[in-house]
Amino acid sequence: MPVLGKKFRPPEAFDQAINGYYQLLPSRFVRLDGKRYLLSNDVGEFLVVGRGQLADYIQKKVPKGSDFYHDLKSKCFLVDGDSNVALDLLALKYRTKARRISQFTALHIFVVSLRCDYTCRYCQVSRQTDDKHAFDMSEATADKALGLVFKSPSPTIKIEFQGGEPLLNFSLIRYIVANATAENIRHKKNLQFVITTNLSLLTDEMLSFCSSHGIFLSTSLDGPEQLHNANRPRPGMDGHKLTVEGIKKAQTALGRDKIGALMTTTEKSLPAARAIIDAYLENGLDSIFLRPLSPYGFAVKTRQAYKYDVDRWFEFYKEGLDYILEINRQGHRFVELYTELVVNKLLSPFSTGYVDLQSPSGAGISAIVYNYDGDVYASDEARMLAEMGDKAFRLGNVHDDGYEDIMLSDTLLDMLESTLSESIPMCTDCGFLPYCGTDPVYHHATQGDMVGNKALSGFCGKNMKIFRHVVLLLEDDPEARETLLGWVRP
Ligand code: SF4
Structure with a gap:
């Protein structure tokens, strides 16, 4: 019999771990602070535990009948001789979380024009001047793209019009809405439309069209007038005035729930978190998305994307979220949308469908982009990258390729295979x-590799900080917890 080296304990030392009265189910853990860890499993159940508890759990020393044992068992972290349903329950929860993958692409983005009347320095889509009609989508291209849209098995289809400024090609929006609505009589999908617009060209006629077709509007508001106009210049520097007027007109014509706004964080935004949120409140908006700049388009050319790092952005986010929680404490419901997504990922049994927070990535299978020239891209960021000359995520063209060619393209399949988080170092x-x-496009753009080294990744750095912060708010701050629980969708 071989002699065991001094470093190894004898086999009986492991008996408890092998033969203990419970078996471990798959789980992972991550440090939250100096004392606590988040213990999570594949279906997203989690417990915040001390180091001693974590060691006891792994070494199968948790006393049977203790509260901790009960928590571990009810959240599917262990299985014992008494639980004959634990594995079935785990499988059911996993299927519920993954259900959205089988439903496939729900969000279809039509870039109806790359032209724009703004000259934003941080523009991530490389807009063209508003006289260059060669950058408009044609009816023939829209017809082909619509043919692909209705091949998706998803019961919900959301068509989002983007640009440039999509209102510069409003006749095509009318055309697509009319044809999609007619086509949907046969398909009976839950069909929705969104226009992402700066609102400067919004007319009463357009509003009446949006009203009669239940179209949502999504706009950009970067904060108070001076900041908005500095971030989003327009000839005449009247962008803020037009945006605010447009929001009011849309709220009146369509209803407050039919218009939302997003902001983009520039270096100038960093000291103004509260003022930005106040601007949203003043304009009757009930949510904000505190978004960092992405490294695409003019944001790269003008170096705007590199003017702050993840740490500085996170300070901005934290200050903003603190203020939002204070507003909620005073009785006014106001939501930070990324935090809402994270809270739902943590506390809801359902998937959110947010493209960047999925495994495999939702690019192509949750959202897909039809560019003005008919090229099909896996995500909005993928087409932004293409406008910079890198077509690594081009899946095909609506004029040359059918649904199967696009969905089974090597580009998409390779990307899905590379973006299963469960297999990523x-x-x-x-x-x-x-x-x-x-986010394969982000990692390709910043590290030249779809997977990327997460230790160097701004995507990972940002998410780790946010997850840690939100979990500790839920754990340590009862008032914040109450507000955040109110953001969980039924
Ligand atoms: S990207 Fe970072 S935070 Fe997200 S799962 Fe990977 S290592 Fe964790």
């Missing part, structure tokens, strides 16, 4: 994995 061991995702 660092993610595979990360306790935040069930709530996180992977």
